[in-house]
Amino acid sequence: MSCKFYVKSNFIGFYFSYIFALKKRDALGRRIILVRPAVFNPQKHRNFDMIKIHGIVYESLLDDETNQVRGFVHIIDASNLGFNYLTIFTPQEAYRIGKNLEKLLPMRHKEIHGIKVHPSIKFAVDFA
Numbered sequence: 001m002s003c004k005f006y007v008k009s010n011f012i013g014f015y016f017s018y019i020f021a022l023k024k025r026d027a028l029g030r031r032i033i034l035v036r037p038a039v040f041n042p043q044k045h046r047n048f049d050m051i052k053i054h055g056i057v058y059e060s061l062l063d064d065e066t067n068q069v070r071g072f073v074h075i076i077d078a079s080n081l082g083f084n085y086l087t088i089f090t091p092q093e094a095y096r097i098g099k100n101l102e103k104l105l106p107m108r109h110k111e112i113h114g115i116k117v118h119p120s121i122k123f124a125v126d127f128a
Contacts, residue, residue: 019057029070030110031061038080047088051097058105071108079116086120 018039022032040050061067089097 019053021057021061025070026073028110029066030073031064031067031070032073032075033057033061035074035076037076037078037085038082040085042084042088047093050088055105058107062105062107068108071110073110074112075115076112076117077115078118081116081118083120 017034017036019033019035022034024032026032061072
């Protein structure tokens, strides 16, 4: 059995991408990082895999001096994100990651924007 895709390959790459940097920058010259957590499958992958993916993307972006100086804008598309994603990290793990993130990767996180964030996710973030 064979599968044929009748869609442009760029669209397929975008559709299945978990985290990536956009080619263009914002008006202030900051690099825009788009994160789509619903693409990450917690039944197939572990939380360590998620951390590894972020590390690879962030380290590659930090090679550019412009990114280091101007910083980053994160856009998180939380559409189709279910309650099972809250169980990827324990509260203690999430706290440690947040606490040590700036020490491990000295990035300038200028803005974080959430799109279609479910109320339960908002509650969990506010609680943490």
